[in-house]
Amino acid sequence: MKSTTKILLVALGAGLLGAAAGLLMNGPGPLLRSEVGQRALQGAMSATAPPAPEGLQVAGRGDPMPTLRLPDLEGQAVELPAAYAGRPILINFWASWCGPCIEEMPELDRFAATQGDGGVQVIGIALDTPGEVAAFLEHTPVRYPILLDQPGPRDSGVQLGNPKGVLPYTALIDADGRLVKQKIGPFQHGEIEGWVGG
Numbered sequence: 001m002k003s004t005t006k007i008l009l010v011a012l013g014a015g016l017l018g019a020a021a022g023l024l025m026n027g028p029g030p031l032l033r034s035e036v037g038q039r040a041l042q043g044a045m046s047a048t049a050p051p052a053p054e055g056l057q058v059a060g061r062g063d064p065m066p067t068l069r070l071p072d073l074e075g076q077a078v079e080l081p082a083a084y085a086g087r088p089i090l091i092n093f094w095a096s097w098c099g100p101c102i103e104e105m106p107e108l109d110r111f112a113a114t115q116g117d118g119g120v121q122v123i124g125i126a127l128d129t130p131g132e133v134a135a136f137l138e139h140t141p142v143r144y145p146i147l148l149d150q151p152g153p154r155d156s157g158v159q160l161g162n163p164k165g166v167l168p169y170t171a172l173i174d175a176d177g178r179l180v181k182q183k184i185g186p187f188q189h190g191e192i193e194g195w196v197g198g
Contacts, residue, residue: 035181035198042161042182049163053153059160059179065171066159070125070147073134078147081177084121089173090196093157095128096136101168104186105142111192112144120196127151127167172196 052058057066068080081089092108094101105124112122122144126133130148137146149156151165160171161182172181172195183195 042184045162045164045166045184050153052158052163056154057159058163061161061179061182063179065173065177065179068156068159070149070156072145072147073130073137078145080123080147081173084123085177086175087118088120088175088196090120090122090192091125091160091171091173092122093125093127093160093162093167093169093171095126095151095167096132097128098167100186102136102140104168105140107187107189107192109142109144111196112142121145123147125149125156127155127157127165 059065065081067082069077070080072078080091090108090111092104094105096102108122108124111120115121124142124144124146126146126148127150128136128148133146133148151157155165157165157169160169160179162169162171162184166184168186170183170187171179172183174180181195187195
C-alpha cells in the first residue's frame with residue numbers, strides 16, 4: 001500500500017474516532033439515541049470488552065434471555081423472565097451512585113405507571129449493595145420492582161449484553177423471552193415509548 005493511501009486511511013480513522021469521542025463527550029445527541037447509533041455503540045463496547053467468563057450464558061439480540069434468579073428488596077428470589085411470562089419486560093440496570101441512572105428513574109417510573117397489568121413490565125436491577133439501594137429508594141421511591149445483583153464479570157447485565165458494565169443500561173425482552181433491544185445511556189423525557197415501540 002502506498003504511503004499516501006496509508007496516511008489517508010489513518011486520517012480517516014482518526015477523524016471517525018474524533019467524531020465518536022465528540023458525540024460521547026457532548027452528551028447523547030440524536031445519533032446516539034437512534035437505533036443505528038445504539039447498535040454501533042454496542043458493537044464498539046463489545047469489541048473492546050474482555051471475553052465473558054467461561055460457561056456464562058450471554059444473550060445477543062434475538063437470543064432467548066438467560067434465566068436470572070435475583071433477590072428483591074425483601075430477599076425473595078424472583079426468576080426472570082418466568083415471573084412475567086407472556087409480557088414484554090424492560091430491564092434497567094442502575095446503581096445509587098450513578099448520576100444518569102438517577103436522572104432517568106422518574107421517566108422509567110412514569111412509563112411503568114402507564115402500562116397496567118398487561119403492558120410492558122419495568123424491572124430495575126440495582127448493581128449495588130442492598131443497604132445503599134434501600135437508603136436511596138427511601139428518598140427516591142419508584143413503583144416498579146427492584147431486584148439486586150452485585151456488579152462483576154458474571155452479573156446479570158453482562159448476561160444481557162453489557163460486557164463493560166456501563167450504567168445505565170437497558171434491555172428489552174419481548175413477550176416470548178427474547179432480547180430484542182439494548183440501550184446504553186439514560187432515557188430522555190418521552191423517549192421510552194418510542195424506543196419500546198420502535
